[in-house]
Amino acid sequence: MKHVKAINLRAQALEARAKGELPDIYALQMQLPMSCSTVFDPGWEVDGMFGLAGLCQPMENDLYGCSADCWWPAQVPDELVNYPGWSDQCSAAVRDWQKIKFIQGGP
Amino acid sequence: MIPREWTKALAAVATLSFLLGLSPPVLAAPAGLPKNPLFALKCGICHRPQKDGRVRRLESMRKSPEGWERSIQRMERLQRVKLQPGEREALVKLLCQSLTLAPAESRKVFYALAGKDPREEIPPGKEKLKEACTRCHSYATIAAQRRTREEWLKLKSLHLSLYPALVYQLREIDWPMVADEILKSLAKTFPFETPEWKAWKKRPAQSSAGRLAGSWRVIGSQPGRGSYVGSLELKPSGDGDYEVKRTVLYEGGQEESWTGKGTLYGGYALRAYFSTSEGRTKGTFSFFPGGKTMEGSWLCMDKLYLAGDEIGHRWGTGEAKVLSLSPGALKQGSSHVHLALQGIHLPTSPRPADLHLGPGIAISKILKASPGQLVVEVEVQGNAPIGERHVTVGKASGKGILVVYDRVDYLQVVPEFGLARVGGQANPAKAEQFEAIAYNRGPDGTPHTRDDLRLGPVKAHWSVEEYFYSPEDRDVEYVGKIDQNGLFLPSAEGPNPQRPFKTNNVGNVWVVATYRPDGTDQELKAKAFLLVTVQLFLQETMN
Known part of the structure; x- marks a missing residue:
């Protein structure tokens, strides 16, 4: 491998990663007490390569796929058990995303 | 059996004390859950005392105030418990009289209780726990609880009932089987009864309020603003509650004075809420045994980048x-x-x-x-x-x-891995505060070794550079801006029509600090990774 040279950006990024410029990250806890971390494969915050290319683009495209069956229950209200009907007020997330309720504290 | 003469003598002393107006002797802290009408009304229908007198489920587990608060919120959400304002706090206070962490146990998870560190270190050798637990919640969520073996094992059913899709979500492992294994291990690591808890339970029940009341000397620092000194005044207002006044003077000369209300949980854990010019601010304070020292942390819940850590020493102890x-x-x-x-x-x-x-x-x-x-x-x-x-x-x-x-040898940008969230319209944005810390190579003459000298934060020039991950994503143009105090403010949430696929204003970038020490022409540079990611739609533990 020592005779192979990275010539494009992605290859250079991979090379930098292989050299250990970025240490392993295993958790990015939210900034609030007793809260939750991420799933990285992909997660809510980051994909398995510690980037964002693996996430839905934009996130709103598949938001209800995340919430209805509780893929990321720490970050998005799950509608299966804990917050049924959370998305009822907004049927098209990509268009009406400002109507989506943010749940802060309390039951 | 106590001789009759002794009993007579004790009765005479007690009567004399009463007649002289002396305080009754200090009682030991309650060993279990004390009888309480609010608890009986709101919780007692399901959580009834068993034959041995212990309240079902609850007296088999211990949690931090935040942990109990979260459990009660779940009861409100799913079990239709209706609470009036202030009743949740009263129930948490009741539970924390005996069923909370001992101070030594709490100290290990203080970072999470105070919400001050976005990263945490999971002890080595916990590979299965990382696979099955901490991919969805923090390690502190586990380490801030103590349960009997029976209660630890019940967590498998609790998870499957609250989050039934997790079996499919974590499909690459056999979650139910792995959970069984982990929970048996956790029952040994975090048992209900520990030496620390037994020692803490013996504390005098009525001594905490008087011991902590008074004036405390406070020394702390706020990233992006510098160090400060000041005072914390605690005035008991009854039943473990305090009026709290905090006055600090920053090294830049600005003075800030906050007043708020605090509640003392378990005789050592104070949670205070202040209304400041920046928003509602939570203070998390933990008093060490002896009541002479404490550690604290504060966080503005409306602007999560405003936070500080401090220590306190009580005036009047005589210790210089x-x-x-x-x-x-x-x-x-x-x-x-x-x-x-x-x-x-x-x-x-x-x-x-x-x-x-x-x-x-x-x-x-x-x-x-x-x-x-x-x-x-x-x-x-x-x-x-x-x-x-x-x-x-x-x-x-x-x-x-x-x-x-003798000279500044290198810079370090902290945090090394930043996390910001887009927002500001329908969801709160999360900014990230960076600091450039100067270092000297230390007595061994070699930089980046253990004896390096931390010289403190310096006034650097800040910029954001592309982190090459996805070709042509031009994240720098969209994710947000950094000011010259090191504060990164993310862009708004929502799809951005100007980006490919109308994607959000998310991305990963380098945050770069440049600094030229006084009297030199050498420019020092350091960088940190910043992930600007999507917003949250849920923050359960905010109160």
């Missing part, structure tokens, strides 16, 4: 100590430096000879002297040895708070 110095790093050859020593119970009329800062530093004048602060003028010789200094003045001393250096 030097807590911090400003500046905390002295350069060789500096002259006429005004050095402020912050401390507690410092001598009020010291002579220069009473102050010792190590070889090569001469004290020329004492400018101000008070029990909390001593300001002196010092001369640092050109050949003063570089390294950490032990500071003493009279009986007071302090370690690791002063260094002597």
